[in-house]
Amino acid sequence: MIETPGVPTPSVRRAMLADVDSVAALFALYRVFYGQDHDIVAAASFLRARLERAESIVYIAEAEDGAVLGFVQVYPTFASVELGTAWRLNDLYVLESVRDRGVAARLMRAVRDGATDAGAVWVDLETAADNLTAQRLYEREGYVRDDQYLHYVLSPASVERG
16 A cells, blocks of 8 residues: 555445445446446445345545545445355545545455455455556455456347247
8 A cells, every 4th residue: 555655544444324324425426437427326325225134335535524535335236156245346446536545445344344354255346457556456465357257248228028
């Protein structure tokens, strides 16, 4: 992790429902990065539903003043072959103003520790083939590129029913 002299290391903790509005601002920016409209209301609604239903786990990195600097969201799922549980790291975002200060690495380590504590057999994630910055982070944090399996996607609304 890169430490910046004179810049305090942010704390990382699991988000609660009370954190939804502050995380939603970053979640909206994350979605913009992936070509979606900037919509804080929709982002907050989505996050609130996931947390209320215990469908996801969100970790946040905070500055000393409580400002949210970044977040990561994981979805617990099942690992059929291993007969256990697994975690899907789905969303990771850090404010541009604090990138390259180790915030993302701290969030990734919170996921690792949380998955270990939960007894997950693995954590997986995917990223764009051209997102080399993220790939370097993941590899530094111990993730291994899977070249054995192919990833397929189906958009059900675009398939003709026969």
